[in-house]
Amino acid sequence: MSNKTKIIQPVIREATLSDAQEISELIRSVAHYFTIDPAGVGAERFLQTITPEAIAGYIENDDIFYLAVVAGESIVGVGAVKNASHLFHLFVCEAYQGQQIARRMWNQLAPRLTGRPVTVNSTLAAVPVYEKFGFKIAGSKVERDGIAFVPMNK
Known part of the structure; x- marks a missing residue:
């Protein structure tokens, strides 16, 4: 018998209404990266x-395409595109960061971003990630409503 833990390969799928609570919890768990x-x-x-109610509204909104990344029974990442031109959400839980999950979500979301320019409001820490996706800084750091972000576009 092996002592190795079986690694669960995360699966990307479209988010459903039943995911709203867990998605909300995931985003809140990483909120310290962007709240002042x-x-x-x-x-x-x-x-x-x-x-959860707001997330459910996004999932139901025809102008928003929402993905969930699932490992086992848990959502470990989420990504969303709004109005085909704005990367609306892209969050990965801390335990799964650095495992190319954001890149995999980006690869599935990018074809849905048909508007120009494509925009994202990046956390300060995520700017290098978005630069790898081809985004450029489009303005100075913004602090509003208790959060800080850097506007980027491509």
Whole structure:
């Protein structure tokens, strides 16, 4: 018998309404990367946009295409495109970061981004990731509603 743990290969699929709660929890778990205050103080308006109800609304919205990355029974990443021109969400839980999951989601989302320019509001830490996807910084760091981001486009 082997001591090796079986590695579960994450699967990317379209998100469903039943995923909304878990997606919300995943985004909240990485929110400290983009909220100015690590506890989210001042970001209440933004945090309302990632409640399970808000996520369900995005999944149901015909102008938003939403993906979930599932490993075993858990959602470990999410990505969404809005209006065919904005990379709306791209989040990977901390335990799965650095495993090319964001790249795999990007590869599935990119063909849906038919508008020009394609935009994303990047966390400060994710700027190098988006640069690898071909995005360029399009403006100075923005601090609004308790979050900080860098506008980028391609």
